[in-house]
Amino acid sequence: MKEKLLAIKDAAEQMLAANAPLEEVRVRFLGKKGELTAVLRGMGSLSAEERPIIGALANEIRQFIEQKIEAKAAELKAKENEKKLQSEKLDVTAPGKEIAFGSRHPLAAVEKEMCDIFRSMGFEVVEGPEVEYDYYNFQALNIPENHPARDTQDTFYITDNILLRSQTSPVQVRTMEKKRPPIRVVSPGRVYRSDAVDATHSPVFHQMEGLVVDKGITMGDLKGMLELFAKKMFGSETKLRFRPHHFPFTEPSAEVDVSCFVCGGKGCRLCKGEGWIEILGAGMVHPNVLRGCGIDPEEYSGFAFGMGIERIVMRKWNIDDMRYLYENDVRFLKQFK
Numbered sequence: 001m002k003e004k005l006l007a008i009k010d011a012a013e014q015m016l017a018a019n020a021p022l023e024e025v026r027v028r029f030l031g032k033k034g035e036l037t038a039v040l041r042g043m044g045s046l047s048a049e050e051r052p053i054i055g056a057l058a059n060e061i062r063q064f065i066e067q068k069i070e071a072k073a074a075e076l077k078a079k080e081n082e083k084k085l086q087s088e089k090l091d092v093t094a095p096g097k098e099i100a101f102g103s104r105h106p107l108a109a110v111e112k113e114m115c116d117i118f119r120s121m122g123f124e125v126v127e128g129p130e131v132e133y134d135y136y137n138f139q140a141l142n143i144p145e146n147h148p149a150r151d152t153q154d155t156f157y158i159t160d161n162i163l164l165r166s167q168t169s170p171v172q173v174r175t176m177e178k179k180r181p182p183i184r185v186v187s188p189g190r191v192y193r194s195d196a197v198d199a200t201h202s203p204v205f206h207q208m209e210g211l212v213v214d215k216g217i218t219m220g221d222l223k224g225m226l227e228l229f230a231k232k233m234f235g236s237e238t239k240l241r242f243r244p245h246h247f248p249f250t251e252p253s254a255e256v257d258v259s260c261f262v263c264g265g266k267g268c269r270l271c272k273g274e275g276w277i278e279i280l281g282a283g284m285v286h287p288n289v290l291r292g293c294g295i296d297p298e299e300y301s302g303f304a305f306g307m308g309i310e311r312i313v314m315r316k317w318n319i320d321d322m323r324y325l326y327e328n329d330v331r332f333l334k335q336f337k
């Protein structure tokens with residue numbers, strides 16, 4: 001029996017040395033149906049002298065195997081921990097990843113700057129639809145069917161009388177239909193024209209419309225207000241130049257230039273030697289337009305203006321190709337932080 005016990009001890013040691021699963025070792029030797037248990041059960045056949053000796057030996061071997069299993073388990077656990085520590089190593093002194101901050105698109109930045117200036121002068125910022133009726137985009141602005149002004153503002157038609165607005169001026173009409181004077185609004189937004197894309201044209205671009213209607217409004221108010229705007233937008237030295245022009249919805253009408261904000265009027269590359277940069281169209285609201293909105297031109301008068309936002313952005317940063325503004329190339333956009 002003693003040999004049997006020693007053989008069990010050897011077998012257990014071998015199994016453990018060969019990295020057998022610990023549970024398998026335990027079941028095979030120490031389990032209820034295990035080999036050591038079987039030996040202990042057979043002790044009844046031993047003599048009274050042998051029994052305590054074999055009993056002691058069997059206990060010793062049981063303890064030995066138990067300890068070996070425990071030690072092996074601890075060893076495996078330590079190895080596993082070590083592996084985990086290695087794979088989850090964290091260098092707290094490593095530099096962090098830089099967070100990339102975005103910035104406003106130059107068109108949005110200029111639009112905001114313009115709105116802020118007009119708000120500071122008591123204007124309300126309003127919006128109008130980009131899908132518009134022919135009536136608001138043309139007819140109510142004193143541009144009847146077959147009027148030549150339609151040729152310069154050819155746009156995209158949804159139906160015969162619904163189109164993508166070619167200007168922000170329809171917001172003038174929508175505002176006057178809803179509000180009674182005094183009216184003081186600006187309205188920025190997208191406009192559409194069926195133009196081919198090149199360095200200075202795009203079928204989609206942005207304008208900002210302005211409208212003031214009240215009793216006793218004159219061209220002097222228009223000039224004073226635009227001058228204040230130009231000085232805030234382009235610098236306090238800025239001068240304005242009004243050139244007579246024609247727009248169907250204003251009378252009289254003017255095109256307005258600002259003195260070049262690079263050379264101050266002497267002539268340079270930005271203003272192409274002119275000293276002036278055209279920024280907007282403006283005029284006194286035509287009596288027909290007021291009347292069409294139920295406002296009596298004998299009692300009220302008003303002025304309106306409209307400017308292209310792209311043009312101002314391009315002049316402000318000396319950008320020579322409009323397409324940069326729509327390509328969403330970060331290398332271009334991140335210059336405006």
Ligand code: DAH
Nearest residue numbers: 167250281282283304305306
């Ligand atoms: N809507 C005109 C255009 O797109 C610009 C314009 C001119 C707007 C004169 C006005 C204005 O309000 O009074 O060419």
